[in-house]
Amino acid sequence: MNSFNFCKKVSVVVLALALTLSVTACGKTNQNSEKKNIKVGFLAGPYSDQFKRAVQPILEKKGYKVEIVEFSNAVQPNSSLTDGSIDANVFQHIGYLKGINEKDKSDIVELIKVPTAPLGIYSNKFKKLSELKEGAQVSLSSDASNLARSLVLLQQAGLIKIKPDIDPLKATEKDITENPKKIKIVPLDAPQLPRSLADVDYSIITGNHVIAAGMKLSDSLLLEDPPAIYQIILAVRGADKDKPFAKDLAEAYKSKEFRTFVENDEKAKGFSKPDYWK
Amino acid sequence: MNNIISMLPEILKAIEQTIIMVLISISAAVIFGGPLGILLYLTSENNLHESRTLNRIMNYLVNLIRSFPFIILLLSLIPLTRLVTGTTIGPIAASVSLSVAAIPFFGRLVEQSLREVPRGIIEAAISTGANTWFIIRRVLLTEARPSLVSGLTVTIVSFISYSAMAGAVGGGGVGDLAIRYGYYRFQTDIMVACIVLLLILVQLVQSVGTSLASRLDKRN
Numbered sequence: 001m002n003s004f005n006f007c008k009k010v011s012v013v014v015l016a017l018a019l020t021l022s023v024t025a026c027g028k029t030n031q032n033s034e035k036k037n038i039k040v041g042f043l044a045g046p047y048s049d050q051f052k053r054a055v056q057p058i059l060e061k062k063g064y065k066v067e068i069v070e071f072s073n074a075v076q077p078n079s080s081l082t083d084g085s086i087d088a089n090v091f092q093h094i095g096y097l098k099g100i101n102e103k104d105k106s107d108i109v110e111l112i113k114v115p116t117a118p119l120g121i122y123s124n125k126f127k128k129l130s131e132l133k134e135g136a137q138v139s140l141s142s143d144a145s146n147l148a149r150s151l152v153l154l155q156q157a158g159l160i161k162i163k164p165d166i167d168p169l170k171a172t173e174k175d176i177t178e179n180p181k182k183i184k185i186v187p188l189d190a191p192q193l194p195r196s197l198a199d200v201d202y203s204i205i206t207g208n209h210v211i212a213a214g215m216k217l218s219d220s221l222l223l224e225d226p227p228a229i230y231q232i233i234l235a236v237r238g239a240d241k242d243k244p245f246a247k248d249l250a251e252a253y254k255s256k257e258f259r260t261f262v263e264n265d266e267k268a269k270g271f272s273k274p275d276y277w278k
Numbered sequence: 279m280n281n282i283i284s285m286l287p288e289i290l291k292a293i294e295q296t297i298i299m300v301l302i303s304i305s306a307a308v309i310f311g312g313p314l315g316i317l318l319y320l321t322s323e324n325n326l327h328e329s330r331t332l333n334r335i336m337n338y339l340v341n342l343i344r345s346f347p348f349i350i351l352l353l354s355l356i357p358l359t360r361l362v363t364g365t366t367i368g369p370i371a372a373s374v375s376l377s378v379a380a381i382p383f384f385g386r387l388v389e390q391s392l393r394e395v396p397r398g399i400i401e402a403a404i405s406t407g408a409n410t411w412f413i414i415r416r417v418l419l420t421e422a423r424p425s426l427v428s429g430l431t432v433t434i435v436s437f438i439s440y441s442a443m444a445g446a447v448g449g450g451g452v453g454d455l456a457i458r459y460g461y462y463r464f465q466t467d468i469m470v471a472c473i474v475l476l477l478i479l480v481q482l483v484q485s486v487g488t489s490l491a492s493r494l495d496k497r498n
Contacts, residue, residue, distance in 0.1 A: 212463045
């Protein structure tokens with residue numbers, strides 16, 4: 001950015017604030033079919049890193065100019081996709097997306113599922129889940145869909161029971177019907193979970209944060225086998241579903257090169273394989 | 279160290295983003311927050327242009343915005359951001375909510391600075407028949423200058439750290455880099471590098487601000 005352009009931008013914004021006129025300082029992405037500049041949104045972490053190392057080069061070979069946009073909350077990647085600030089995102093599972101589409105009346109669709117780091121139960125203090133004592137503290141994600149998912153995993157482990165008729169994406173601590181071990185649930189911001197291992201007895205951590213923290217999925221006491229609803233998806237606007245760029249994105253994820261990368265990368269050990277690789 | 283060297287392009291980009299965000303929000307703070315602070319002062323009780331209603335409305339608005347947790351303010355201003363800039367990501371977009379937060383922040387500090395101007399000086403100016411405009415420019419703003427500069431310094435330093443949260447709306451910047459690599463990716467080295475950068479920036483702003491304020495202070 002040269003300084004003249006920069007000054008122009010600053011004055012434009014200040015003016016726009018004064019007059020609250022809608023000014024398009026940074027033009028929206030052009031919607032022609034020959035789209036060659038794509039922006040893909042992620043939460044900071046392994047999905048973004050894998051894309052940068054192994055998917056982006058494939059797209060660049062095809063002549064695309066690719067920009068990675070990283071967010072630090074789970075609301076923005078979808079709203080930015082809807083308003084055209086980005087063209088695709090890879091951070092959510094279909095259940096979370098459905099909730100967003102209903103809530104925001106948005107039209108975001110799944111293209112394909114990508115290799116997913118499963119949710120697991122971890123502990124620094126115990127070697128087995130069976131050692132869980134009465135009144136144990138268990139930390140888990142505070143965001144709605146992962147909190148529900150963590151409760152489902154606790155139920156699978158036979159530690160609690162939740163209401164049978166509850167939506168597996170919306171369950172909260174209040175929906176626990178049986179808790180014989182009197183487990184204390186400690187909801188935390190997801191990146192905090194690996195750090196909480198020193199203070200709690202067990203922690204239920206999503207795979208991407210496990211990997212980011214330098215732990216291994218194989219350290220887990222219990223891993224979920226992510227059912228289809230919990231696998232991470234590559235998502236685009238409904239209108240772009242059949243555009244060439246969307247097809248090329250999906251193809252890059254499905255490619256042999258990316259598969260080889262995931263199978264051999266140290267940090268991708270334990271990722272669940274999508275159906276098209278089975 | 280290798281990590282930091284390989285991150286250099288990202289770090290440089292982040293520095294640029296932080297500077298954009300701080301410059302825009304501070305410009306907005308001065309252009310709109312300054313007059314807001316002056317109005318808050320003038321319309322207050324027993325003052326040059328006492329106006330209960332106007333003062334109440336402005337106070338209410340300032341308190342409303344200032345009581346928002348910043349991250350919530352960021353998210354609730356998304357529609358406005360889109361209207362003004364046509365996008366919700368990037369430093370320019372993040373500057374919209376930063377500006378909205380900076381205006382009342384600085385406005386309050388300006389109001390406080392003006393309150394510290396001795397009444398006697400203002401009364402003397404009034405008795406010479408000076409009009410309000412003259413009093414604002416030649417008396418209030420002149421007398422309060424050192425304190426206004428200190429207030430602006432505090433605002434700039436605060437908004438350097440506020441801009442870190444703007445990463446939540448894809449705003450980028452040095453603080454956001456620290457959050458994305460330090461908090462989300464456990465890369466302490468990158469985080470430390472970012473914090474050192476921010477420290478240098480804050481030190482610079484603070485020392486320039488402090489020396490300017492003391493030079494303007496007639497009492498020294």
